Amino acid sequence: MNQLIQDLRTGETRLIEVPIPAVGPGQVLIRTRRSLVSPGTERMLVSFGRGNWLDKAWQQPERVKQVLNKVRTDGLRPTLETVFRKLDQPLPLGYCNVGIVLAVGEGVTDLHSGQRVVSNGPHAEAVCVARNLVAAIPDAVSDDDAAFTVMGAIGLQGIRLLNPTLGETVVVIGLGLIGLLTAQLLRLNGCRVIGTDVNEHRLTLARQFGITAINATDAVSTVLARTDNVGADGIVITASTRHDKLIAQAAQMSRKRGRIVLVGVVGLSLNRSDFYAKELTFQVSCSYGPGRYDPTYEQQGQDYPLPFVRWTENRNFQAILHLLGTKQLLVGPLISEVVRLEAYQRVYDRMNDPKASGGPMVASLFRYTESAPLESTLTLNERYVSAGSSAIGLIGAGNFAASTLLPALKAAGASVKTIASANGLSATRLAQKFAIARSTTDYQTILNDPAISLCIIATRHNSHARLTIDALQAGKHVFVEKPLAIYAPELAEIVSAQQVSERFVTVGFNRRFSPYVQKMKALVGGAASHMTLMNVVATMNAGAVPPDSWLHNRTVGGGRIPGEACHLVDLITFLTGSRVAGVCLNTMGPFSETADSASLLLRYENGATGVVNYFANGSTSYAKERVEVYTQGRTLILDNFRQLTGYGFQNFSRMTGRQDKGHAEQFRRLVAWLSNPNIRPNELLIPFADCVNATQTMLAALQSGRDKRWVPVDTNSLTTRHLR
Template sequence: MKQLVQNLKTGETFLEEVPTPQVGRGQVLIQTRRSLVSLGTERMLVEFGKASLIAKARQQPDKVKQVLDKIQRDGLLPTLEAVFRKLDQPLPLGYCNVGTVVSVGEDVTDLCVGDRVASNGPHAELVCVPRNLVTPVPDSVSDDEAAFTVIGAIALQGVRLLTPTLNETVVVFGLGLVGLLTAELLRLNGCHVIGLDVDENKLQLARKRGFTAFNPADDTDPVLAVLALTRGIGADGVVITASTKSNEVITQTARMSRKKGRIVLVGVVGLSLDRADFYEKELTFRVSCSYGPGRYDEEYEQRGHDYPLPFVRWTENRNFQTIVQLLERQQLDVKPFITEVVSFADYRTIYDSIHQPDRSAIASLLAYPETVRALPIPKITSVRYVGGSATVGIIGAGNFADATLIPALKAAGANLNAIASAGGLNAALLARKYGISESTTDYRQLIDNPEIDLCVIATRHNLHARMTVEALQAGKHVFVEKPLAIYDKELLPIIEAQQATGRLVMVGFNRRFSPYALKMKALVGGRFSAELPMNVIATINAGAIPANSWVHNRAVGGGRVLGEACHFIDLITFLTGSRVISVCMNTMGKQPSETSDSASLLLRYENGSTGVVNYFANGSKAYAKERIEVYSQERTLVLDNFRKLTGYGFKRFSSLSGRQDKGHVEQMKRLIQQVRIGTIDAQDDLLIPFPEIVNTTQTTLAALHSFRQNGWINVKGVGTFQETALSEEHE
């Protein structure tokens, strides 16, 4: 892999070919997508490298003393050899990195391969970073925006140390990237911000952002200007983000501060303080340490020992999280600060001019090549369509279609036009039984029939994905019995077809439409359930089916986890109001199999909820088949076999019971209604949002990968890779 480094002796910046780092305990290996060039810090390093030995010595007098001590101790030649050896060591550049997790070390349990993350990794194609210096990045935050996470945390820590309060006046001395970010964060805290800088381009950008900004090198005296703007009171606080050797900055900040004002140093300035300035006003002066508490603490950064939140509310990692959350909520807009995006190979475009005084760049980004053999994860957008007649063509005439689907469609008032089955006999019998106009052995006649606007697919599982794509491409809405797909490679064509045609895709995840499930959802928060993390356990006493059944065949039925456990993943998704981010599956037996019908799935959700699906085929038939338990806010719900719901800890609910109802009829009623009326604004109220269907399908597929790899698997991206990194050669 390639990494950007600098020679401290010559100041030359170059790409070095280095081995891929090995992932250790508590570490995360990340493939870089973007990194941000910290122009202030890296300009300082470049200038230091290009300086002569005498100039280097002048810049670091403390190091000169160490060298002199070593000469006395070890002699001149050994000391010179050690100095030149140190200068010959290349220095890694960069600390604002965004990428995709490609491997995790032991003890890292909350990140998975495929997660997009921000870290303080250097400019390199692959970086290995301790977990506490990594934070996940949500889909709504772009790589370019996420690259500001770490440098944003530097600004945030300075603001936290200042402890601003509403309507205070704060001066930001230095309007480079850290200064501009500091100003934005202070504004979020309700402060009036005055910016100072000697660069007219930065001043203009600050003014465009709505800040009062002026040049202290002009005729305007910055101290008098701040006093005038504050009616003689002085600034409540000053954050110094400038980089200069002059002592003038610290003197001016003291003089422009009010009595008992606060000064926080984030940048690097001369620190020859005038005691009188600080003494008379009883000023508070603090130096900010990088990203926040935990920085340079080996126990925290290298060994992963976090500080307890009640005692250290804002660690460096929690500061990272805060910046990402502000970006996600669009409260912090960093896009105006991006001056350029340059390919990693063209790094010289930035570094060859980084030390030039007239360079006006604020933030430069390095874009890295896509080395993973994958397509981008498709973004599923909302699509709109007009209503239709809900004329139905049914593909498949097995027992489930006869006993459940067709009666539910009839109850929903659907117009049943045609039915197809491979053998023909079953289709003819069901057509006669239910008054269906036509029967055929060629399902394509249904797909090509212009009168039919909804295809119901109830075939064996291996045909679901292909037929769904064909029906979508013919302009039909689709209801497909679960599962939607049984192989990773089948999912992306479905997504692409649905997005291209704008047709409705619905999967037979009926249990969320049961009156008992709807009551549970209402009791745990309804629309707001996503804001209340919960634990949900689904235990399914499925019963055994013959070992030679087609359901167990990986290439035909996919196995019962894919074919049946998906019901309960969807139900937990419905109850939690969130989506699965990672899954871990364990199966029973001395020789466990991914198609086992006795398995346990652990689910992690975006909102912090957890789910457990225990799908067992080795229990007693005398015991109830399905049991759902929800634990939330010191309350518990237990649903027994979709016949009785019992609540514990609820003030106005104790139980609901009646006949068994797993939601088949209600789902079909809502499906037919939506096909007839077209897209509605509150789609979530009627049917299952397509992104949730995709997420549930990805989760079941990821569960099989989890079995193969014996660990947690990230759900995002499964089924959307062109050539998935999780091999399925045995298939």
């Protein structure tokens, strides 16, 4: 299928072929019939993509600060690689979609196949959208009219925040698409509406809807004159500009104790005197309404109770559809043109050039061919991988796969045949970049392919166990990114599936493969007597992540400590040459399974001890990781995998170089093993028993936090057979 994207690196707007997205729990799969181009938002995104480096930096000063901090801690090269990867990520365009339901995911019971719906899906022949972002279209509303639902909801939410009353005078600054819809909605609310703009075509359109439309250059004096020098009761700013003058203008035309709501995007350098004397209220409106950007509402489908939150974003969608169906809200005059999706360039040229043929544009619609084929797997090239080869299938196409996993596999000479992702776009982009034969949204394509012997899993943490078990049952070896599992029962199922299949399973605990860590291991020696006298302290200055991040969700990310601190547990296991026998967890503040600042005390089977400090409350300008080893009167300090310093060693004092956390060596060994079946995997990679022990340790740490005691860790408790 086709999807429209913006290339942030080149600035090019492109129509690309991708597989049809997979429908998940709580989601709706929709075949698109119409989508509306949002002139303001999409013009801004296209302009950002076409801007040079200085333009991009000027528009995102907070990002520049993050980049400079990363240069100081990680070095210039890793930082530039990160920036380039961000720019390589294609940006889907569009968020006003009308179509027919193809399928619904588990838990969706009030929609059915064949039903017409509106959603905030992008410009694509098929979209997959969370249920609360989908609304059924009444029979009285045409596809063309329904395409305005999302834009109308944006204006409606601004009005709800303004809370106008019958007879009040409200000014709408900016008569673009959202402005014209907002002005109509205000008239329906019984308000006297004044619209301002500099574009005569938009002013003429506004007058057709009964709106008093005036040129923005005379807006303040005109508004004051029409309100007997009292000023407007409310102002809704729907314009888009970098300048601050519209805020000042809004304040000047407002009455004392008036209200100003920002729906558009403008400069926000407020002049205190403009607001102080009149005691003005200023508020920024967030998109479609309550629920927007709330994962529990949008992704998990938990609706807000109607008696307490009357107007959610979905109920705003329904309100707009009702007004469209009763012809109270008119959108036909706003349609500049309806074109096939394949003619997208004509629309964007017209949007960015007012002098282009066709005249000024207010709203353009894309029309879709309903007979276009929709496939879950896309063949990007005809490179054939024979059934006897050691091909790899990759499930997951997120940031880690793009930034680390695939570059390391490519450098190691791996043969990746198929890559899978739920939305199809990310997998296709990476398949093109790394010369992978196929992209798919159905991971069963990988499991059913006899040419693929190894399945690499790099998805969100809650899917690791299920995908690992499915791959083992399909007869595949498995390399799964950490963590192996986030709950004890699923870990037991993995162990059982591994024993039945006798396939090899390992986890991406890459740090033990770092050349710095390998040097540490060589320096402290491998004798068992030396290991018993070892103390290791590993600290991760992880930094804070937003509280609504999926990493904090126990059922999705598992929590940051089980999901990330396991790296350091395995690292200490490698250095001590032993497995964890007991763990004690101490969190900062009251215990929570999703706490992200804590210390773990580790007791090893051979008597060695370890401490893992995982902190989210440190400075981002300080190095992220530090490892200290104390043994037999000697000390090793590893600083952020860039510098290793030794104290008390006769022939070693320091090792420095570029940051290397072991990913390259890890995948070099993985590919070497796949290429030579005579090599025992435990000789090159992390034994499955070590992976199970690290996972058990993290689960036991949570138990320790709950019970406030040391908790034993016993790998043998999961099985009576030897773990391969």
